[in-house]
Amino acid sequence: MNDAPSRSVRLFGTEEIVEPPRLLAAGPLTAEFEGGNLRYIRFDGVEMLRAVSFIVRDKNWGTYNPEITELTIVEDGEGFRVSYDALARDGSQAFRYFAEIAGHSDGTLRFAAKGVAATDFLTNRTGFVVLHPITGVAGQPARIETVEGRFVETRFPEMIDPVQPMMGLRSITHSFAPGASVTCRMEGDTYEMEDQRNWTDASYKTYVRPLALPWPYTLEAGAKLEQAITLTVIARSQNVRQGRAPITVRLGKHAGRAPRLGLGLDPDDANDALANAQMLRAIGPAYLICHYDPRRGHGREALSQAVEVAAALGATPWLEAIVAEVGEFEREIASLGQIVHDLGISFPVVMASPASDLKCTLPGSPWPPCPPAVELYSAVRRAFPDARVGGGMFSYFTELNRKRPPLESLDFVSFTTSALVHAGDDRSVTESLESLPHIARSVRNIVGERPYAVGPSAIGMRDNPYGQAPMPNPGNIRQAMNRNDPRHRGLLGAAWNLGYCAHFAYGGAEAIALGAAIGPFGVLHAARPFPQPWFDQHGGLYPAFHVVRGLASLAGASLIEVAVSEPRNLQALAVRGESGAVELWLANLTGDKQLVSLDPSMASARVAVLDEEGFVAATRSPNAMDGFEKPLGATDISLDAYAVARIRFS
Numbered sequence: 001m002n003d004a005p006s007r008s009v010r011l012f013g014t015e016e017i018v019e020p021p022r023l024l025a026a027g028p029l030t031a032e033f034e035g036g037n038l039r040y041i042r043f044d045g046v047e048m049l050r051a052v053s054f055i056v057r058d059k060n061w062g063t064y065n066p067e068i069t070e071l072t073i074v075e076d077g078e079g080f081r082v083s084y085d086a087l088a089r090d091g092s093q094a095f096r097y098f099a100e101i102a103g104h105s106d107g108t109l110r111f112a113a114k115g116v117a118a119t120d121f122l123t124n125r126t127g128f129v130v131l132h133p134i135t136g137v138a139g140q141p142a143r144i145e146t147v148e149g150r151f152v153e154t155r156f157p158e159m160i161d162p163v164q165p166m167m168g169l170r171s172i173t174h175s176f177a178p179g180a181s182v183t184c185r186m187e188g189d190t191y192e193m194e195d196q197r198n199w200t201d202a203s204y205k206t207y208v209r210p211l212a213l214p215w216p217y218t219l220e221a222g223a224k225l226e227q228a229i230t231l232t233v234i235a236r237s238q239n240v241r242q243g244r245a246p247i248t249v250r251l252g253k254h255a256g257r258a259p260r261l262g263l264g265l266d267p268d269d270a271n272d273a274l275a276n277a278q279m280l281r282a283i284g285p286a287y288l289i290c291h292y293d294p295r296r297g298h299g300r301e302a303l304s305q306a307v308e309v310a311a312a313l314g315a316t317p318w319l320e321a322i323v324a325e326v327g328e329f330e331r332e333i334a335s336l337g338q339i340v341h342d343l344g345i346s347f348p349v350v351m352a353s354p355a356s357d358l359k360c361t362l363p364g365s366p367w368p369p370c371p372p373a374v375e376l377y378s379a380v381r382r383a384f385p386d387a388r389v390g391g392g393m394f395s396y397f398t399e400l401n402r403k404r405p406p407l408e409s410l411d412f413v414s415f416t417t418s419a420l421v422h423a424g425d426d427r428s429v430t431e432s433l434e435s436l437p438h439i440a441r442s443v444r445n446i447v448g449e450r451p452y453a454v455g456p457s458a459i460g461m462r463d464n465p466y467g468q469a470p471m472p473n474p475g476n477i478r479q480a481m482n483r484n485d486p487r488h489r490g491l492l493g494a495a496w497n498l499g500y501c502a503h504f505a506y507g508g509a510e511a512i513a514l515g516a517a518i519g520p521f522g523v524l525h526a527a528r529p530f531p532q533p534w535f536d537q538h539g540g541l542y543p544a545f546h547v548v549r550g551l552a553s554l555a556g557a558s559l560i561e562v563a564v565s566e567p568r569n570l571q572a573l574a575v576r577g578e579s580g581a582v583e584l585w586l587a588n589l590t591g592d593k594q595l596v597s598l599d600p601s602m603a604s605a606r607v608a609v610l611d612e613e614g615f616v617a618a619t620r621s622p623n624a625m626d627g628f629e630k631p632l633g634a635t636d637i638s639l640d641a642y643a644v645a646r647i648r649f650s
Helices: 007-012 267-275 277-281 300-313 329-343 373-383 397-402 426-447 491-506 543-552 612-620 624-628
Strands: 022-026 029-034 037-043 046-056 067-075 079-089 094-104 109-117 121-123 126-133 141-146 151-155 166-177 180-187 191-195 203-208 217-219 224-235 247-257 260-265 287-292 316-323 349-354 388-396 412-416 452-457 511-514 558-564 570-576 582-588 594-597 606-610 636-639 644-649
Touching (some): 007 491, 007 612, 022 079, 037 109, 046 094, 046 109, 094 121, 109 126, 126 224, 180 203, 247 570, 247 582, 260 267, 260 300, 260 452, 267 277, 267 287, 267 300, 277 300, 287 300, 300 316, 316 329, 316 388, 329 373, 349 373, 373 388, 388 397, 397 412, 397 426, 426 452, 491 511, 491 570, 491 644, 543 582, 543 612, 582 636, 606 624, 606 636, 636 644
Parallel strands (some): 247 594, 260 287, 287 316, 388 412, 412 452, 452 511
Antiparallel strands (some): 022 029, 037 046, 046 126, 079 094, 094 109, 121 217, 126 203, 141 166, 166 191, 180 224, 191 203, 570 582, 582 644, 594 636, 606 644
């Protein structure tokens, strides 16, 4: 009997079957048709728009996966037509719509939809969403037409805009390549734009129905909706991409110091962490972020056990404390400090956040009652006089950008991210890494010279600031707002973690916490109520274990700049040790094989590759990367889907 894991489990941690996108072509115009919507709309091989989608969302911002029927696709080389019927529903409500897409070789594309509420339908958004890419677009000019018919010259924001950079929209025109522009006209509603980099999406999102209007809102049974998006190419680019060249990787100058790496710990996972402490200690985490929330019944035992886990892992315990009280917050914080003192334990670093800041407050909405930030952090300093005090947001960069902390009260600023806020497919997860340099620059713009730390962050969501909770995932599928996301256990998760660390290392973070020691965001298997294919039978280490361990060992080393010709597809991090030896880590962020051309100085290097061939061996030994190592013997290397490579040379 063959009990080897399937390729899908090795790459994605799930057996879920995903239908590949279909490429639609009309001369130089191409688009990928996926799930009823369009992605990667290109002209002459150059991306114009990241996506045009007709979406239906529930009251918690969850996006329905529509049932598509009567699908028809016709192509003749000079044009394409797509039409289908769709039904978005759950056990209590339903919305039907008909969609038609037409593309032409002159670059014109129209996506129209007509819908009707089959029942009273409670929704936060139903209609078109348009995504503009960020690479080559951030900070660049745009010409907008408003719903009143006025034309305005503006720019896509360079720093991440906390609210809506463009409002009351009817069309947006921008340059997508030298000599090439496209106009996106949006009809059927009032549209406005938000900067999706806030949530680590690699896009600016233009959507229907202004957020200033009440939400959720009800489409009454029988209510009709009709909208359309039309793209028009104004000038044609001569920048036609000719085939695929190898991705080049070139080393540069000194770029600071590699940050410390940490892990998160939920009190519910403490016993499992202690049971696996010997293996987790092999990672060498610099610190452990110990979550504490009195609303969940956390008390003396949770605090004591958290410090015990940190000691067992050889890590410094950081306290991440939720403050539940508003009027009596000083008393609550003082009591927490007294409990820690009475237990005879210590947290050299303490981060605190009011419970009300764990939920999103949309632009224009009133802020909920909350302790004054300066007084809250002053209370933390009184309760923990010997600790470094951190603050910001335990939720996402979005909330930090919208509610900025009093810097004079803090030793450092912190926040987290998730790759699953708006979309759950594989490419959206890895696309999220494109936004991180923008987040790093925007954070530095907010905090100035103040240090900042990021995490604990993972692909999945620790909490849901935009709804009641992260999505349950008993079927082990890909979906937005997952907590237990299957890809965390696959090679994609390892590649994502490397890309995440690389971007924030070069972005100046002093410390980065990746996921957790154990549990839904952990680095090794432990029994859980959700399925973990193959690992539930065999146990073992996840591929991310080897990435986190490898990067944790680099803390304090001299960072070296790495120039990558296609950073969307490949990410890299390099350091030089005191002896002068160089260690370079690479991650293939795609499901395709990538040929990588290395700096000629690496010809004598040794390389260890973690890919699907070595997956099973990697689950068995913390030293698997050393066992994989062999002479590189060339300056070109081929990396399979979501493979990670470690290259060492003097």
